[in-house]
Amino acid sequence: MALLELRNLTRRFGNLTAIDNVSLSVEAGEFFTLLGPSGCGKTTILRMIAGFDLPDGGEILLDGKDIAATPPEKRPLHTVFQSYALFPHLSVADNVAFPLRMSKVSEQETRQRVKEMLETVHLADKSDAFPHELSGGQKQRVALARGLVNKPRLLLLDEPLGALDHKLREEMQIELINLQRNVGVTFVFVTHSQPEALALSHRIAVMNEGRVEQMDSPANIYSRPSNRFVADFIGDINMMNAQIDVVDGMQLRLSVAGLGAIVAPAHIETSTGQAGAFAIRPEQVVIGAPDEHAELANRFSGTLRDFLYVGDVTTYKVEVTNGTLIQALLPNAAPGKARFFELGDKVTVAWSSESGMFLHE
Amino acid sequence: MNRERITRWLVSGPPFVFMVVFFVLPALIMVVASFRFPGEHGGLAPMFENGTWQFTLETYQFFFSDFIYTEIFLKSFLIAGLTTVICIAMAYPVALLITRVPKRFRDVMILLVVLPFASNFLIRVYAWMIILGPQSAFSIAINSVVTAFGFEPVTLLFSPFAVIVGMVYVHLPFMVLPLYTNLEKHDPILLDAAQDLGANAWKRFWKVTWPLSLPGVYAGSALVFIPVLGMFAVPDILGGTGDILIGNLIKEQFLGTRDWPFGSMLSIMLTLAVLAIAALAMRFSRKSLSYA
Numbered sequence: 096m097a098l099l100e101l102r103n104l105t106r107r108f109g110n111l112t113a114i115d116n117v118s119l120s121v122e123a124g125e126f127f128t129l130l131g132p133s134g135c136g137k138t139t140i141l142r143m144i145a146g147f148d149l150p151d152g153g154e155i156l157l158d159g160k161d162i163a164a165t166p167p168e169k170r171p172l173h174t175v176f177q178s179y180a181l182f183p184h185l186s187v188a189d190n191v192a193f194p195l196r197m198s199k200v201s202e203q204e205t206r207q208r209v210k211e212m213l214e215t216v217h218l219a220d221k222s223d224a225f226p227h228e229l230s231g232g233q234k235q236r237v238a239l240a241r242g243l244v245n246k247p248r249l250l251l252l253d254e255p256l257g258a259l260d261h262k263l264r265e266e267m268q269i270e271l272i273n274l275q276r277n278v279g280v281t282f283v284f285v286t287h288s289q290p291e292a293l294a295l296s297h298r299i300a301v302m303n304e305g306r307v308e309q310m311d312s313p314a315n316i317y318s319r320p321s322n323r324f325v326a327d328f329i330g331d332i333n334m335m336n337a338q339i340d341v342v343d344g345m346q347l348r349l350s351v352a353g354l355g356a357i358v359a360p361a362h363i364e365t366s367t368g369q370a371g372a373f374a375i376r377p378e379q380v381v382i383g384a385p386d387e388h389a390e391l392a393n394r395f396s397g398t399l400r401d402f403l404y405v406g407d408v409t410t411y412k413v414e415v416t417n418g419t420l421i422q423a424l425l426p427n428a429a430p431g432k433a434r435f436f437e438l439g440d441k442v443t444v445a446w447s448s449e450s451g452m453f454l455h456e
Numbered sequence: 457m458n459r460e461r462i463t464r465w466l467v468s469g470p471p472f473v474f475m476v477v478f479f480v481l482p483a484l485i486m487v488v489a490s491f492r493f494p495g496e497h498g499g500l501a502p503m504f505e506n507g508t509w510q511f512t513l514e515t516y517q518f519f520f521s522d523f524i525y526t527e528i529f530l531k532s533f534l535i536a537g538l539t540t541v542i543c544i545a546m547a548y549p550v551a552l553l554i555t556r557v558p559k560r561f562r563d564v565m566i567l568l569v570v571l572p573f574a575s576n577f578l579i580r581v582y583a584w585m586i587i588l589g590p591q592s593a594f595s596i597a598i599n600s601v602v603t604a605f606g607f608e609p610v611t612l613l614f615s616p617f618a619v620i621v622g623m624v625y626v627h628l629p630f631m632v633l634p635l636y637t638n639l640e641k642h643d644p645i646l647l648d649a650a651q652d653l654g655a656n657a658w659k660r661f662w663k664v665t666w667p668l669s670l671p672g673v674y675a676g677s678a679l680v681f682i683p684v685l686g687m688f689a690v691p692d693i694l695g696g697t698g699d700i701l702i703g704n705l706i707k708e709q710f711l712g713t714r715d716w717p718f719g720s721m722l723s724i725m726l727t728l729a730v731l732a733i734a735a736l737a738m739r740f741s742r743k744s745l746s747y748a
Contacts (some may be wrong), residue, residue, distance in 0.1 A: 145652055167651045180649035184667045193663075197654030241653065 096159050098123040098281055099144070099249060105152035106139055106305075113139045115305035116153070121249075121283060126275050128284045130292040131302035132328065137285045141251050144283065145174045157248065168197075172249035173242040177257050179234045181226040187237050188213070188222035194245045212244040215277065216270075232263045236270075243278050252284045256291060268294050289329045293317060301325050319362055323454050326374045331410075333380065333421050337373035337453065339365055347453055349373050353417025358392045358448040365453060375451035380423040382411050382436070383443050392448035397421065399440045411436065413444045490515055490720035498714025515721040525705070525722075529729065532701040535616070536684040539623040540631075543680050544673060546624065547631035551672075552665075554632075555639045569632050577626070581693050584622050588612040588694070614696035622690040627683065631676035638672025639665070674737065682730055702726055 097120035106114040114136045121127045129137040142148040144155060146167030154161050162170055173194065181190050188209050195205040213219045216236040226234060235255060242250050256264045256271075272295060275282050286292050292299050293313040300310040301324075309321040320326035327334065337357065341348040342365055349357045357373055381388055388394055400420060401412040409427055412420045421444050425435065436442055491511045493501035503510055519525050554565045572580060587594050590611065599609040612618055642665065650660045688703030695701075702722065709719025 147648060147652075167648075168654050168656050174649070174652045176645055176649060178643070178645055180643070180645045182646060182650075182664060193650070193655075194653040197659060245654075 097121060097156075098125075098158065099283070100156040100159075101140070101144075101153065102156065103153035104140065104143065104150050104155065106136075106143065106148065107151050113305050114143075114150070117302075117305070117307055118153075119300055119307060119310060121281060123281055124279055126272070126282045126284065126295060126297045128286060128292045128296035128299045129302055130286055130289060130299050130328075133287055135302040136305040137287075137302050138253060141174070141253055141283065141285050144249070145172065145251055146170050171247055172251060173245075173247045174251040174253060175238045175242045175255045177254040179226075179238040179255075179258075181234055181237055181241075183226050185225075186222065187218060187224050187226070187229070190226065190237055191240045191244050193241060198245060200245070208244055212240045215243075215274070216240045231259050232267060235259065235267060239271075239274065243274070243280055246278075247280060249281050249283060252282060254286055255284075256286075256288075264291070271295060293329070301328060303328070319452070320374070320454070321363075323372055323374075323456070326372075326452075326454055331377050331422060332374050333377065333419075334372050334374045334454075335419055337371060339367055339369045339371075339453065342367050346448065349453060351417065354395060354415055354419070357451070359451045359453055360449055362452055363455070369455070371453055371455045373451060374454055375446055377410060377422040377424040379450040380421060380444055380446050382413060382423040382425060383445070385441050385443050388443055388445040391445040393451075394443060394445040395421075396441065396443055399436050399438055399442050401438070402436075409435075411442075413442055415444065486720045486723055490717055490724050492717050494715045494717050498716070500716050515717045518718065519721060519725065528700060528702060528705055529725070532685055532703070533729070535620060535623065535701060536681045539620055539627065539684045540677050540681045542620065542624050543628055543631040544635075544676065547628055547635050547676065548669075550632050551635035551639050554636050555642075566633075566636070569629050572629065578689060578693075581622055581626070581690055584618070584625065584694060585613060588618050588621065613694065614699075616695070616699055618694040619691050619699050619701075622694040623684050623687065626687075626690060627680040630679040630683070634675040634679065635669065635672045638669050638675075642668055678734070678737075681733075685726060685730065 099121040101117055101119050104114055104117045105112065117136075117140065129140060131137050139148060143150050146162070146165065149163065155163060157171070182193065185193065191209045191212055192205050195208060200208070209222070210219070213222055216239055218233060218236055218240065221229065221233060221237075226237070229237065235258075238255070242252075256267050259267060268291060271282075284292075284295060293316075296313055298310065299313055299316050301308045301316060303324050309316060309325045311319070311321075316325065317329055320329060320332075323334065326332050335351050335354070337349040337351045339347055340350050340356070342361065345361050347359045347361045347365060349359055351357060351373060359373060381391070382399075385396060395415045397413040397415040399411060400414045403410045403412075404427075407427060409425050411423045411425065413423060414420055423444055488503075489500060491513070492503060493510055493512055493514070495501045501510060550569070554562055554569075557565065586592060589595060590613065595612050598612065603609055646664055646668075647660050650664045655663060685701075686703045686706075688701065688707045691699050691701045691704055706719050706722045706726070709715045709722060
């Protein structure tokens, strides 16, 4: 039985349907992420699981029991808020002890568990400090410790890394993964940042306009997006309107207006004549001199229009014959080499027949 | 002197001069007066007479020679303390309510809180004389209940009860406003967090809202406690003959018996007592204020 199950969950605000018939289940021990742009309803779902908002339809089951009638303080789960919501009048130790004191754990055991928890999050030396004396990352860790100290069935995390700077965020991501593995608590994580979701999660539900667009492992979400929204939202992707000319076993022949034929693998149910989009990740596209990459099935000539050097890689934008800009990612493996081509160069973009995918409208 | 310093002096100079002329100097005059002899027909005797300076500790000795004055002090502090506690209990729900209503109602409610200031203070206190008077509907209603339980009818007016009612009434806005200012700044997410971590409504109030509001409680308490200590009009109008407070005593020295040295001494004792309490309160509250 799933630990948490949402069945046909619906929430309306006036005429707006914020959550539209969402069903999903989270297994015990899982790191589950709700990913989507702001306003997609992911935080509303989190608030309903926590009990701060009530659904207009559907059920929320925890361990198989509907928790609709249970007030937030009685639900065996905790939330880590984006703003941390640490109590400013309490020391770090007292903040972490708060949930234990609320559930009337003995003072001796409280002290012991607070100490252990603070050690787990590497804050043992800060137990007497007050929240305003802590850095953002430290506050974050106190909030996590407070949420985990009395071993909830479920920890809800509402964009917990949103307020941290880039470097700290990456550090905290690694800590978060380790922490979740060590304490064995199920995490339901909400974020709008797709790299964060890909890095942290066991499974991701990609949400848009109150609906779940795709629910799968990070690798599958990235390499097999189920529709244009997911493909576009997760990572960078080149997308062109395309039509299926021939379905040949596991291979598709597509035609793209003004460009020509593309050979692509068939991952999804398709039939001849269907219109949709051809999508391919920039890292699957190679770029070379006009005579290079003759061995690849898909090969187009174009003009280099733009490039973006970000240190480890350079993204090139090549304008092909129909005016589309195709992005190609090239690692700057040679030290000090910032770019291989100059603006205006005639180049070839190419990719193998195994790369890319066809997406339905 | 550079321009910035000139500006600083121009801005802070006038209030500084004002405080010196109208606060520090009178206070000093009062300190000196408390060591002087009363004049034959009231007021003060000359400071320099018959070739010697005329100073004395008589007034201070007199204060401690009769326990009645200490008793009046203690009673005044008791009434002020009681008034403060009642004000906190009454103002807190009001202030909390104002922070919870939609924003467009807040200004109206604040206006209602300060509206009594629009009419004269004495008139408002006299109004309580009518409300608490023996023929008032209020008194009759109270006494019909009291007698129904078999007790003697009570007199509301001219009693310590009436004094406290008047004091609370007059000073309630001074408690509501600082409390509201404090409560309004609380981040509502903290209550969500407390609830999420297992706190019911009662615990959420006592573990989060109340400790965070202490700076407001202290500010309001200072604004109520200190003026109540010096208040003479309310006990004059609503209190009985036995309900004399420090304020009445001091007023009497200047306007009645015209014993200025004694009145000055009483004022200084009152100031010292208030300062002592303030120092204690600051020591006590420093910890809880440090995070604010």
